[in-house]
Amino acid sequence: MEIFTISPSWLITTPLVFFMFYMFLHTLKSSKSSIKAPNLPPSPPKLPIIGNLHQLFGKTRHQALWQLSKKYGPVMLLHIGSKPFLIISSPAMAKQVLKTQDHIFCSRPLSKSAKRLTYNYLDIAFSPQSAHRREKRKILVSEFLSPKRARSFNHVLVMEIENVVRVLSLHPLNTHVNLSKMLLAMVKEVVCKVGFGKNYIEEPVKGISWEEILDEAVVMLDGSYSDNFPWLGRIFDMITGWNRKLEKCFGNLDAYIQMILDDHNNDAIADISEDDKDFVHRLIELSSMADASSNELTKEDVKALIMNVFTGGIDTTVASLEWAMSEIAKSPRVMQKLQNEIRKKAGRIQRVDQLDTTNMTYLKLVVKEAMRLHAPAPLLIPHESSSHCQIYGYDVFPGTTTVINAWGIGIDPNTWGANAAEFYPERFENVDVDSVGGGGNFEMLPFGGGRRSCPAINTAPATVELVIANRLYWFDWGLPDGLKIEDLDMEEEGSLIIHKKLPLCLVPIKHNWED
C-alpha cells in the first residue's frame, strides 16, 4: 500500500481546509476588534492584591486623592483591593454625577458595618436607593427638619447659647476655654433635646458613654478590610477583632437607642400636645399607624432613623462651627468686620433671643467661606453607580463606588483663583450666596448634591450662623498667652467627618459696650 502517495482529492481538500481556517481566524479577529475595549478613566499604577491602597497612605484621604487627581485628572479610576473606585475632582464632573446622571449614581455601596449599624440597610444615609428609603427621608424632613421643628430647635438652641454666654462671662480673666469641647457639648444637648426630648448624653449604657459609642460607630461606618478584599480581608477582620468590635458597637448603639425608645413608650403619647411631641414621639406614632402598605415603619426603621440623627446631625454641625471659629480667630480683619456687622445690626440687646441674624450678610459669607475651605465630610458619603454609563467619555460600570472630593473642589485654584487657599469671605460678595454650595451649584459641595444631598442643607447653615453670631456679639476672642496667629494649628483628623486635630482654645473677653 502506498501510504505516502498523494491522491487528487487531497490536493483539493487540503488548500480548502487551510482557506477555511484562515477565514475563521480572520472573522474571529475582526469580530474581536468590533467589540470595543472599554475606555476606562486614567488610573495611577497599581500593585498586585492591594491595588492603589498604598497611594492613600501618609496624608488624609481627601488630600491624597487631590494630589493624585492633579496628575491623573478630574475623573480617575482607582482600585482598592479588587473594588473599583471612581474619583471625581472637578465641578463639571461632579455635576455629571450629582445632577445629569444622578439617577445612576444615587445609590450607596454595601458594606458590612453599614449593614449591621443600620439594621440591615434601613437608614437614610448609608443604605442603597429604594422607595422605602425615600419615604423615610421624607419623614426625617417633615418631622425633624420642618419649619415647625426648626422653631423648637431655635428655642432650645437659644437657651443653650444663653447658658454658654453665662458660663463664659464668669470665666476667669485671661484664661482660655476649650471651644471645641464647648461646641460639641452644646450641639449634642440641642439635638438630643429636640430629637429625643431630653439630654441622654450623661446616661452611660453598659458603662460606656454615649460619646464613645457614637465615635466608634462613625469610625466603623468608614468600612472594613473585607469590604475591599473579600478573602484576605475576611481573615484580617477576624484576626484584628474587627467583627467582634462591630458586634459590640452595634450592641451598645442599639442598647442606647432602645433606652430612648423605652422612655418614650412609657409616655402617654396621645395625651401630649402636638407642640410638645419630640421626633421620637412622632416616629412611634407613625409606626403604630398600622398600614398594609410597604411604607409601614417598623421598630427597626425607627431605630435606624434615630441612628441617622445621631450620626448625621451632630459631628457635621460641630465640625462646621469649629472650623469657622478657627478661621475667624486666625483672621483679625475678618473677626473685626464681622463683629462690627453683628453688633451694629443687632444694636444693644439684653438677651440672646433678641439677636436676629436674618440680615447679617457678611456673617453668611463668613460661614460659606469656612465651609468652602473645610467641607466637614470632605469626600461626602460614597455613591455607587447602578448601571453602565459614561462620564467625560469614560466608561463607568455598575457597582463602581463613586467618591466626590468636595474638599478638593472647594480649594481648587482653577475655580477659586490664585487666592483659593485664603480665608476671604469677600469672594462671595457679588454672588447669590444662598445658591452657592446649595446643591444646585457644584463649585462647592459641603452638603453634597442631587438625590442623596444632605436633607439639612437649608437648616444647618442657619444654626451655624446663629451660634457664631452670639459668640462674636457677646465676646471678643484672643489667643492663649504666647500663641501667635500663625501658630494656630489647623491640622485635620478623622475619617468620614474631619475635625481639627487639636482642640480650638481661645480666650473669651466679655465685650464692653461702654467703649
Ligand code: HEM
Ligand atoms: C453643617 C451641618 C451638616 C453638614 C455639613 C452635612 C453634610 C452632609 C453631607 C456632605 C452628606 C452626604 C451627601 C452626599 O453623599 O452627596 C450628608 C448627608 C446626610 N445628612 Fe447631613 N450635614 C449636616 C447636618 C445634618 C443634620 C443636622 C442632619 C439631621 C439629622 C443631617 C442628616 C443627613 C442625612 C440623613 C444624610 C443622608 C442623605 C441621603 O443619603 O439621602 N445632616 N450630610
